[in-house]
Amino acid sequence: MGLFNLFRGQFIDVIEYPNENPAVLVHRFERFNNEIKYGAKLIVRPGQAAVFVNEGKIADKFGPGTYTLETKNLPILTTLLSLPYNFNSPFKAEVYFIRTTEQLDRKWGTATPVMMRDADFGIVRLRARGNYAYKVSLRDELLTRFVGAQADFTGDAIEGQMKTKVVSACSDALGELKIPALDLAANYTEIGDRVRANLEPDFAALGFELLSFTVESISLPDEVNQAMDKRSSLGALGGVMDQYTRMQAADAMRAAADNPGGAGNMTGMFVGANLGGAINASVQPPQQAPQAVPPPLPAAPAYFAAINGASTGPYTQEQLKAAVLAGQVKADTLVWAQGMSGWQAAGTVPALAPVFAAMPPPLP
Incomplete structure (x- = not known):
């Protein structure tokens, strides 16, 4: 009885892989030196495929189901082994179970920045990350190129490549x-579709089928992000900056008119006017210089005014006229400019006299 069991144990009558490890993509059935019994049961569970290999040559393949191993189910292996029809002798062959379920949420990312030429920012360095999903195809590339005689082949062995x-x-x-770098965030889907189209032939050559590819984010360098923030800020202020500076200048002049006789108020009015002009110039778009450049205009005289016993200025002629209209400078206020022999009353200066002549006399 013991001798009978010894010979019986040399023949395998059930072939299956019940304890499937999620990390294992291909598992070789542990046959050792035992032979597969003719008429044995092959059990292939959902999410699996079974492949018979004889002396390195891939033979018959089976999808999920239960099979009785006979010559009609093993046409290629029968030809390779030259087995007669309705044979009853056992045979030897390698059996590999392949995991055909999807391998989901496989992370990817750029270990080093990717260089890209951009029309707005020149050469920029991008970092990207996302995920993809794949599964093992039933083509022969995986077994012949990577698995070989390994008992177990895991996804970690191939995902680096x-x-x-x-x-x-x-x-x-x-x-x-x-x-453009400014439009990358709005085109993640288009980028992912193009990458998937480029990758599908490479995955097929490895024996895999690429099921999905997703771009989760593309990050720009800090200096590019700062430039984008400045550009958006200027764009938001460009429509209202001119009105804002005009209002500030008008407020400064009104405050000076309400407080006559103060040199600080007059100076604040001039500074407000100059500040408004400077800000307006800063937000205006740069313009190209004309082809023919005229000679520079003669420099306008710079005036100094004696207010409250102190010399203030310099002020342009237009600024002094505005101060006269605001009541800050009177006809007897002493002024001086380059070329004048000394201080003299503003009403006697030829450039300022017409302004005083056009003003009405004081009320009785």
Whole structure:
């Protein structure tokens, strides 16, 4: 009885892989030196595929289900082994169980920045990350190129090479699409579709099927982000800055008129006017210089005024006229400019006298 069990134990009558490890993509059935019994049961569970290999040559393949191993179910293996029809002798062959379920949420990212030429910012360095999903195809490339005689083949053994191809395909897609850096966030779907199209042949050559590819984020360098923030700020202020500076200048002049006789108020009015002009000039778009440049205009005289016993200025002629109209400078206020022999009353200066002549006399 013991001798009968010894011979019986050499023949395998059930082939299955019940304890499937999620990390294992390909598992070789532990046959050792035992032979597979003719008429044995092959059990392939959902999410699995079974492949028979004889002396390195891939033979018959089976999807999920339960099979009785006979010559009609093993046509290729029968030909390779030259087994007669309705044979009853056992046979030897390697059996591999392949995990065909989807491998979801596989992370990818650029270990080093990807260089891209941008029309607005020149050469920029991008970092990108996302995820992808794949599964093992029933083509022969995986078994012949990578598995070989290994008992178990895991996803970690191949995903490093996958991620390298992902980064390369992402760089190619960004170069082909030529999307400006300012518009990258609005085109993640288009970028992902292009990368997937570039990657599918590479994955197929490895024996895998790429199911999905997603771009989660593309980050720009800090200096580019700062430039984008400044540009958006100027764009938001450009429409209202001119009105704002005009209002500030008008408020300064009104405050000076309400407090006559103060040198500080007069100076504040002039500073407000100058500040408004400077800010207006800063927000105006740069203009090209004309082809023919006229000679410079003669310099306007700079006036100094004696207010409250102190010399203030310099002020332009237009600023003094505005001060006269505001009541800050009177006809007897002493003024001086380059070329004058000394201080003299503002009403006697030829350039300012017409302003006083046009003013009405004081009320009785």
